[in-house]
Amino acid sequence: MILATPTERTANTPRGKSPLEGVEPFLVELDRFQGPLDLLLHLIRAQDIDIFDIPIAHITRQFQTAIAEGLDDMPLERAGEFLEMAASLVRIKAQLLLPRPEKLDWEEDPRAELVRRLLEYEHFQDVVHVLERAEAQRGRHFGKGYVPDRPAPEGMRPELAVDLADFLEAASRIPEPPPPVRVRAPTKSVTVAEKVSLVRRLFEKAKRIAFERLFEPWGTRAHATAAFLAALELARQQVLRIEQSKPFAPIWLFAGGWIAATRGSGEGPDHGADGSGDANRAGDIEP
Amino acid sequence: MKPEQIVEATLFASQTPLTTSEIARADDELSTAAVSDAIQALREAYEAEERAFQIYELGDGFQILTRPEFASYLERFDSVARSPYLSGAALETLAIVAYRQPIGRIEIEEVRGVGASSVLRTLTDWELVEVVGRGEGLGRPLLYGTTRRFLEHFGLRDLDELPSPEELPVVLAGLEEDASDAEPDAAEAPTEAGA
């Protein structure tokens, strides 16, 4: 709430004596304002100040007084926003004190940028009024309150109206990954069982898995060890077979054990009896 | 069944706006043109019969809503859901996004003079704004735009219904007059279908 006395309303009077001297300072509830621009605009409009000729020294003082009370209770970020504005007001004030030509181009006026921002902000306040009004009018209309649930017929699920082009378009908006900054928490134990279940889940989606995928995202030795033990255990159980074409080449895990593979049939997906697996890359999961 | 009846049943059973092509899927024989005709016929019938509701156009869809003059009666009921009102910060941000889209967070913050990340997150979660692309420059900032839900929330058919910056003073002057009249303007927002 701003308490404006008649004296304050004459803020735009000729210089010499500050209109605020000996007068109660402005009492402003900062919570009411969206931010520093809102407050500043309020101070200017409430006193009928010509926005193209803002008495900066005067307004700066009022602004500082207005925020002084509330700063302590404000979250840090919000306080920073008000302080930043206070600082730029002081900077403008200082610039105005520098010697300058009698007739100043508007462009060169230190206040120009602030005025531009204030006018722009005020423009959007007008838009806010339009939106508020539209929202209030829309709020006077009520939709159907109750609509019975009609579960979709069994087995029929509505199709998502999204195609591959939409997806790829979205993918192209994703920024490149930042350079990896690996800050790892102190190693936390990981169990072989967790890696076993990870392998089983991945096999639901792919016929082969790049081994490093089982531990690389976590980047710790414990995960690599657990993944290795899990792979060995699952190979023993004939759930998968491990292949590496030559030393240091990527290690691949294929769904289905050797028995399934050599039989060319069985529980697991069929990869062909040749066992190379590279012939059929369908369903791979690579790093 | 007459097309009007099928369209009416479909609109009646939905709590969100439906496009003509969505409605047309209720029956194989229903074309979108037939749906449009049916909506027009229903609108005239509701008008003639003085129904308490009407078909309104929101975004690119249609929805049956009560007429605004019944709001005061309905507000007395707990069992009638009120549409939520947005905060000042949300409205300010939406105003900027609506007029400057596509726009990045930094530009929004420059206009508002305050941070916008948390309000953008809220607006995105409510599907009032969405990411529509990425800008040039450092970090390829996300660019935001308004959604279909935005139009629905404000009872708009499309963004063109918002006044242009030049029209704004005229519209605002009109709003003040309306407010002093205190007489609810029946036919304004949302747009009556076919109007």
Added chain:
Amino acid sequence: MKPEQIVEATLFASQTPLTTSEIARADDELSTAAVSDAIQALREAYEAEERAFQIYELGDGFQILTRPEFASYLERFDSVARSPYLSGAALETLAIVAYRQPIGRIEIEEVRGVGASSVLRTLTDWELVEVVGRGEGLGRPLLYGTTRRFLEHFGLRDLDELPSPEELPVVLAGLEEDASDAEPDAAEAPTEAGA
């Protein structure tokens, strides 16, 4: 306002069935007897005008519902018409998961700069992403990956079929060309059929 209109608006907008005395609270001048009369009058009007809805008595309350004979249209409508679409936020999140899986919520939020929990819930509901494990660190965050259904929906055999980030622009340009090619074809189709 006529009593029938007030009763109609109230029944339409209420989320629960209302008794005559509850409806009467809408207006100080409305008696329960007047409400009963209005309900009767509305029923007859809906019958005469062949509206697709009617007022039904449920327990001791009243509610407007679509007539049962339209159930088959509505069922059909539900199964095909709700063509739900994913928001830009959801698609982006899906893309991040697809290309960087397994990935935690925090990492997704770091890439997008906005919260991802509600979007991840949507994607999980659609069975496009699922939890595939737990990461290291505080609270052992859930890690997400894409599902088999994700591959099916986008007609992919496996994740390798996704273009690499470098190939993306080329692939997208190709898709756009396809789309513009498709239009003249569609326009020609009727002529062919007539020939």
